[in-house]
Amino acid sequence: MEIYLGTDNDKIRFPIVPSSIGVNRSNNIDTQAVIKLGEVPIFNGTSLKTIEFTSFFPNQEYNFCDYTGFMKPYEFSEKIQKWMYEGKPLRVIVTDSPTNMQCLIQQFDTVEQDGTRDLYFTLNLLEYRPIEVSNLNNSSSSSSSDNLTRPSEEITNNTQKTHKVVKGDCLWDIAQKYYGKGSLYPKIKEANKSKYPSLAKNNIIYSGMELIIP
Structure with a gap:
């Protein structure tokens, strides 16, 4: 299993694969009071998925690292923070799994411990759905035509x-x-x-x- 995060032209691969990766899924359901029926559920579609995992950026090439020649811990951290503060849509890919989705960085927490200069982190990702704006050309043409024919x-x-x-x-x-x-x-x-x-x-x-x- 390998984990990648970034854009097509600028991505990182995490050196240490976390022991677990959680994907949270839920529906957006409202309730409405209906006369003589009482409360009924209203399905409004799916909520945005979230992904959370905890791992660390190693300060040296341990024998259990997924690969060698990786960046220093704070180089990883600075890149992720830059993406986060820019609100840049990214793609997270977890190989050997169905996880491959566009996302935004919702939260990124880091801490040093044990004196190794390894940087431990928790990363929370929120699914990104592009907003599609309907083509207004037809309605504009219709309005123009109406203006010519209606008083x-x-x-x-x-x-x-x-x-x-x-x-x-x-x-x-x-x-x-x-x-x-x-x-x-x-x-x-x-x-x-x-x-x-x-x-x-x-x-x-x-x-x-x-x-x-x-």
Whole structure:
């Protein structure tokens, strides 16, 4: 087993393979109160995976090192810190295993001990998922075409659909009313959480709120 971390053009191989490497996986699940059903789970996709392992950078070439001719401990440390503070997306590869993913360095702790000048460390990696922005060319073209064919008064007076919350409402029921599917409630939450902070942390709504229905 070999462990590599870095970019295509600049990577390191860890001289000492740790005794264990942990990969943590979980789902992002919210709960929503539904009238007459009570609390129901809502699956929002997978959470970011995390990888954690502990090892050390040797100050000399021990006979149990994975290879020879490696950098000094603090050279390894400085390179990892540079990547960490730059927020640079990296790739971690563990050979002879399925682990091969893009990641960011979430935490990197080091300590010297035993007087050997070996540098012990704990490294925490967080999965990196690139943000893909949809192509807006089609919508832009559509808007331009609309501007040519619609009267300007109609564009100016075009209003956003909204819903005024009354007692007993919940996001699930509102989504069911407008979209025909209660599970689409996150669309309403995302469109209104900047206006109503209670939605940013949870799914609470109050009577009198005027929600945008995107």
